[in-house]
Amino acid sequence: MAQSRKVTPFRFYTSVPLVELTGQKAKNLKELKEIIEAIDGSSIYFHTHHYVREHHFFSEEYPSDFAYWVAEVLQEKPLGEKLAILDLRNFPTIRSLREKILELIQDYLDKSGRIRDVQPGLEFHFCKTVSVIISTPYQTSDLSEFRKALEKVDIHSLYYHLMEYRIRESGESNDFSTWIRDNLEKENIAKAIEDLDPYFYPLEETREKILKILARERYFERVKEKISSYSTATEVGKFLKSKKAFNRFKDGFQRLMGGE
Amino acid sequence: MYKRILEYGKVIGQQTLETIFRIAERLSDKKVKMVNSTAVGGGVAEILNRLVPLLNELGIETHWEVIKGNEEFFNITKTIHNSLHGKEEPLTPQMKEIFLEFNRANAELMSFNEDYIFIHDPQPIALIEERNNHKARWIWRCHIDVSSPFEPVWDFIKSYVEEYDVSIFSAPSFARELKIPQYQIAPSIDPLSQKNREVHPREIENVLERYQIDPERSIITQVSRFDKLKDPLGVIETYKLVKKATDCQLILAGGTATDDPESVEILPQVLSRAEGDPDIHIIELPPNSDLEVNILQRASTIILQKSLKEGFALTVTEALWKKKPVVASAVGGIPLQVIHNYTGLLVHSIEGAAFKIRYLLNNPALAKRLGENGYQHVRHNFLITRHLRDYLLLLIALDFPNQHIINLG
Numbered sequence: 001m002a003q004s005r006k007v008t009p010f011r012f013y014t015s016v017p018l019v020e021l022t023g024q025k026a027k028n029l030k031e032l033k034e035i036i037e038a039i040d041g042s043s044i045y046f047h048t049h050h051y052v053r054e055h056h057f058f059s060e061e062y063p064s065d066f067a068y069w070v071a072e073v074l075q076e077k078p079l080g081e082k083l084a085i086l087d088l089r090n091f092p093t094i095r096s097l098r099e100k101i102l103e104l105i106q107d108y109l110d111k112s113g114r115i116r117d118v119q120p121g122l123e124f125h126f127c128k129t130v131s132v133i134i135s136t137p138y139q140t141s142d143l144s145e146f147r148k149a150l151e152k153v154d155i156h157s158l159y160y161h162l163m164e165y166r167i168r169e170s171g172e173s174n175d176f177s178t179w180i181r182d183n184l185e186k187e188n189i190a191k192a193i194e195d196l197d198p199y200f201y202p203l204e205e206t207r208e209k210i211l212k213i214l215a216r217e218r219y220f221e222r223v224k225e226k227i228s229s230y231s232t233a234t235e236v237g238k239f240l241k242s243k244k245a246f247n248r249f250k251d252g253f254q255r256l257m258g259g260e
Numbered sequence: 261m262y263k264r265i266l267e268y269g270k271v272i273g274q275q276t277l278e279t280i281f282r283i284a285e286r287l288s289d290k291k292v293k294m295v296n297s298t299a300v301g302g303g304v305a306e307i308l309n310r311l312v313p314l315l316n317e318l319g320i321e322t323h324w325e326v327i328k329g330n331e332e333f334f335n336i337t338k339t340i341h342n343s344l345h346g347k348e349e350p351l352t353p354q355m356k357e358i359f360l361e362f363n364r365a366n367a368e369l370m371s372f373n374e375d376y377i378f379i380h381d382p383q384p385i386a387l388i389e390e391r392n393n394h395k396a397r398w399i400w401r402c403h404i405d406v407s408s409p410f411e412p413v414w415d416f417i418k419s420y421v422e423e424y425d426v427s428i429f430s431a432p433s434f435a436r437e438l439k440i441p442q443y444q445i446a447p448s449i450d451p452l453s454q455k456n457r458e459v460h461p462r463e464i465e466n467v468l469e470r471y472q473i474d475p476e477r478s479i480i481t482q483v484s485r486f487d488k489l490k491d492p493l494g495v496i497e498t499y500k501l502v503k504k505a506t507d508c509q510l511i512l513a514g515g516t517a518t519d520d521p522e523s524v525e526i527l528p529q530v531l532s533r534a535e536g537d538p539d540i541h542i543i544e545l546p547p548n549s550d551l552e553v554n555i556l557q558r559a560s561t562i563i564l565q566k567s568l569k570e571g572f573a574l575t576v577t578e579a580l581w582k583k584k585p586v587v588a589s590a591v592g593g594i595p596l597q598v599i600h601n602y603t604g605l606l607v608h609s610i611e612g613a614a615f616k617i618r619y620l621l622n623n624p625a626l627a628k629r630l631g632e633n634g635y636q637h638v639r640h641n642f643l644i645t646r647h648l649r650d651y652l653l654l655l656i657a658l659d660f661p662n663q664h665i666i667n668l669g
Contacts, residue, residue, distance in 0.1 A: 014279055018653040019444040021429060023437035042664035054641055072600065121407075121591075125432035127444060130660075132653050133667045134282050154275035168665070 007183045010146060012138040012153045015160035017053060018130040019046070025123040028115045029074065032066070032124055033105045041094040043128040045167065048088060048097060050129070052199055053159050063199060066101060069124045074116060079108040088199055093170045131164065143184060147214045155203040162198045162206065176210070189217055223249050265317050268645050271451045280645060283652045284318035286668060290655065291374040292322040293396075297337065297383035299326045301547070303447065303574065304380050304403055307647070310450050314648055325370055327384045333362040337383045343413035344382065344406050351413055360386050372396050376655055379424075388423045397658050400424040403447070405434040405571060405592060425658060430572045431593045441661075443654055446596065448647035449577050449638070455550040456581055459558055467555045471541055473509060478621055481511040481560035483553055483578075486544075489569045490514070491589075492530045494610050496540065498566060501614035503539070506621050513543035513556055558582050562620055562627070566613055567591055577642045580604070580634030585627035587616045597642065603634040 022043060026032040036044065047065040062068035062084050071080020082104050091097035109115075136157060138149035150158075161175035171178075173194055181190035192213045198206045227245075230237035239245055269277040294312060298305050308324055315322040329337070336359050339349045351359075363386035370387075372394040379387055380401045391398050400421055406414065406429075414436070421427060422439045429435040435442050449456055468475050480499060484490040492512055499510040512534075516527055527544075534540040545552060557563060563579035563586045570592025577597055579586050586604035588594045598604035605620070607613040620627040640646070660666045 016279060016283070016649065016653060018650060018657055021432050021435045021442040021444050023435060023442060040664070054637075121433065123433075125435075127432055128664060130653075130657050130663070131665050132283070132656060133665065133669075134279065135669055136278075136282070152275060154273065154279055156279065157275075 007141050008179075009139045009141045010179045010183070012136045012140075012149055012157050013133050013160055014136055014154055014157040015131045015133045015164050016156055017050070018132065019050075020128050020130055022126040022128060024126045026126075027117045027120075027123045029070070029076065029079075029105060029109055030115050032070075033102060033109070035126055036066075036098060036102055036105070039126055040128055041098070042130075043126050044094050044098050044101070046127050046129040048086075049163065049167075052163065052203070053156070065124070073118055073122050073124075076108065076112070076116075079104065082108075089166075089172075089197065092166070092172055094167060131160075133160065143180075143186070143189075143214060143217065146180075147211065147218070150207065150210060150214070155207065158198075158203050158207055186217070189213060263317065265314055265645075267452055268643075272639065272643060272645050276645070280649050280652070281318070283649060283656065284320060287652060287655055288319040290320055290376065292320055292376045292378065292655075293372065293374040294322065294324040294378045294380065295327060295370075295384045295387060296324075296380035297327050297329070297334075303571075307447060307644070308380075310453070310644055311648060311651070314644070315651075318648075318652075320652075321374075323374070327362070327366040327387075328369075329362045329366075329383075332358060340382050340413055340417065341404065343410040344404055344417065346408045346410060348410045349413070350410075351416060356416060363387055364389065376658075378651075382417050385417060385420045388420050391423065397426075397655075398424045399654070400427045401445075402427060402429050402434070403571070405431075406436055407434055409436075426654070428654065431596055434593075443650075443657075445647065445650040445654070446593070446642055447572050447574060447577075448642050448644045449574060449581060450644045451581065453550065455554050456578060457554065459551075459555055463551075464555050464559050467552060468559055471511075471543060473511065473541055473559070475559065478506070478508040478561040479511060479559060480508055480562050480564055480617060481513065481556055482564045482566065483511075483513050483557060483575050484565070484567070485514045486516045486527045486530060488526055489567060491566045491568050492526060493533055494566050494568075494613075495564060496530065496533045497610045498564065498613045498617065499540065501611065502617045502621075506618050508561070508617075508621065509539040509541065511541045511543060511556055511560065513541075513545055513553070515545050515547060515549075553578070554582075557584065560584060562587060562617055564613065564617065565589065565594065566607075566610070567594075570594055573597065576604075577638055580631075581638045581642075583628075583631035583635045585620050585630045586634060587613055587620065589613075597637065598634075599637070602630070603637045604630050 022039065024035050024039065026035050051063050062071060064083060067080050067084035070076050070083055083101065086100060091100065136153055138153055140146040140149050165175035177190035177193045180186050193210055196206060196209055227240045230240050232238055232241060292315060294308055296304050296308060312322050312324045336355045339351060343349045363384060366384065367387050367390050372390050374396055376399060377396045378399045378401050379385060381403055385400065388398055424440055426441045426443060427438060428443050428445045430447055432444055473479065482495045486492055495512055502508055512530065516524065531542060534542050557579055563584045565573060565576050565586065565588035567573065567589050568591065572593035576586055576588055576594055580597060580603060586598055587607055588598050588604060590606040590608060595606065598606055600606045605616040607616055657666060
């Protein structure tokens with residue numbers, strides 16, 4: 001469908017990580033907290049995000065290195081659990097995430113009052129990410145092109161536009177939703193993508209979910225076009241434009257999409 | 261162009277391969293030199309044999325040179341190797357002098373006109389003395405764990421390491437604090453090599469028949485060199501504990517390092533401990549048994565890696581690639597690969613290993629899920645294409661010091 005307004009094309013980028021070692025390590029909670037206080041933000045980012053990027057299956061228990069180490073290595077399970085359930089979408093900046101992590105550790109230290117060291121060799125090693133961002137050949141100006149490109153780009157591209165963009169822009173939305181909202185004025189799609197929680201699925205599954213949202217939109221667009229092609233002067237046209245017909249299409253679509 | 265590398269697209273996906281091409285385009289006018297101490301045998305040579313042709317295919321002219329030395333030199337480098345692993349073997353001033361003499365003699369035979377020089381491991385480390393005579397950037401690629409070295413020897417090596425532009429380690433826990441930037445680049449396996457390619461069921465049947473292993477019953481396998489640190493006696497104890505409750509067979513397969521007295525000592529002990537049990541198969545593999553290793557791993561129900569100390573443990577990577585449930589000790593690079601309860605099970609004792617093996621033998625659905633997750637983990641993180649990509653990214657990052665976001669547009 002031709003767009004009457006001016007659309008800024010959407011270019012797909014991809015972000016590939018290189019891991020830098022800081023040489024800093026913690027053997028207990030106190031040291032962990034001291035290093036988290038001072039270390040580069042890209043280290044906090046790495047230890048809270050690389051699970052989503054590298055582990056393409058969903059690890060339901062410990063989606064962050066801090067949570068895993070505290071629970072499984074230090075055996076401080078209650079704190080590990082609190083660190084694990086932090087909803088990263090609620091932290092628009094690394095600074096706010098760092099503050100929350102520090103607050104949780106300090107609270108726990110205040111209550112438990114114990115500092116336990118891990119065995120040598122099991123320390124927490126701080127790393128950080130260098131993200132190299134590269135453009136892909138895919139540039140899109142409408143939803144149909146967008147959908148085709150989304151099928152083709154690698155998952156690092158999804159990671160970049162859905163997660164890294166949000167952190168870099170300190171925003172609440174993601175790059176896909178922002179473009180769809182600002183350029184195509186499809187608020188329903190922008191919102192549906194925002195409502196997905198990419199921290200809860202492998203990136204491939206997130207891709208499938210977005211493609212489904214786009215397929216649903218395409219289906220409705222086609223149905224709408226078909227209906228408007230019939231004149232209300234005819235019985236068929238009257239029926240097709242009735243609420244009953246609309247509900248039938250909707251039910252049919254839901255069956256098609258497996259109950260969604 | 262891109263003939264051989266295109267084959268990897270079928271494994272990692274076309275999009276991921278395209279990303280590698282786009283990164284490589286940025287380096288198409290650059291030249292690279294790789295330097296190590298051996299052309300055949302050992303993990304470093306194995307990786308370079310695969311990586312160097314791929315770099316060239318991507319249009320980055322890459323040369324690989326091997327330093328030369330006599331027995332005396334290589335005895336000294338072995339002392340250095342052992343000391344960096346923690347053994348207290350001091351270097352005398354004379355040994356240091358010989359080490360440097362050989363490095364300098366090699367430097368005279370080599371040119372360093374490339375843009376990037378990768379020096380692998382400590383043997384050729386002093387070639388860095390050449391850096392002021394050339395424009396190249398120098399990268400020290402350390403394949404060994406230097407986290408608990410014999411300090412006097414580490415201090416000697418470190419004085420050269422810190423002359424490099426950057427260093428690379430295989431795992432965060434292998435590194436030390438250094439004045440130069442350090443990056444983590446994990447080693448990798450090649451999915452298309454004889455050791456990891458798909459095999460025909462008939463090939464598996466043939467090998468099992470040759471060793472009289474029953475394909476109908478559960479098989480627990482550890483593939484590793486007969487070496488005390490791989491705990492082969494612990495493997496047999498583990499098997500015996502499992503066998504008390506659940507029927508199974510054990511394969512303990514690997515080579516022996518004839519130049520290593522400890523390795524020569526352990527094998528008779530292993531054979532004696534296995535005596536009288538027809539379900540224990542001790543298989544001494546000659547060098548170049550890659551396909552046989554592949555087949556034994558694929559024929560197994562569970563792969564065990566009960567090492568007391570490890571490097572990165574590429575045998576674990578190979579097992580995960582074959583979708584096998586893995587039970588392994590939490591040492592060296594293993595925890596980077598085996599994420600407890602997701603891609604395998606980590607253990608800390610013989611009893612723990614036996615219990616987890618029994619648990620998996622009785623829960624095939626869980627075993628299958630771990631294997632699937634392990635395969636995906638390796639596919640995304642430990643294949644040679646990721647290794648290649650990381651090297652390219654590192655070369656790019658050298659031009660953007662202290663930046664955590666590099667936008668190439």
